[in-house]
Amino acid sequence: MLNIFRRAIRTGVVTTGYPDTPEPAPPAYRGQVHLHLAACTGDAACARVCPSAAISVEHSPVGGWTWTLDDRRCVFCGLCSEACPTGALSLSNEYELAARKPEDLLTRVTFRAGGTAR
Incomplete structure (x- = not known):
């Protein structure tokens, strides 16, 4: 037992200053x-390969589309970024994804017929 205390004193502080x-x-x-809004063409390749159905692309009858990501379902596999033909998706190094409300974990972007986001 005394050896454990000696080792702890010699080692010092090993925790980090997080957060x-x-x-x-x-x-x-x-x-x-x-x-990446400017690169998205709405072809839905990302939604087709997503194993957890976290991504959806809904096309409007009047043109344009809505791209939705549900971080509650995402397993961060990276298949969506590999499948995107225009490179519109990438995985960041963000790891603090906690939210107070479930809807805060939804990302929804609506594109007009010309491909510009609103």
Whole structure:
């Protein structure tokens, strides 16, 4: 028992200052999905490959589409970013995804017929 205390005293503090000083994510970390608005064409390749159905693309009869990401369902596999032909999706290194309300974990973007986001 005394050896344990000696070792602890020699080691010193090993905890980090989180959350005051956030730790960076590891280099290969797959975090929250980000949509690059200017590159999205609404072809729904991302929605077709998503294993958890976290992404949906709904086309409007008058033109345009709505892209939706539900972070509650996302498993951060990266298949959506690999499938996107225009590179409109990427995985960030964001790991603090807690929210007070479930709807805060939804990302919904509506595009007009010309491809501009509103």
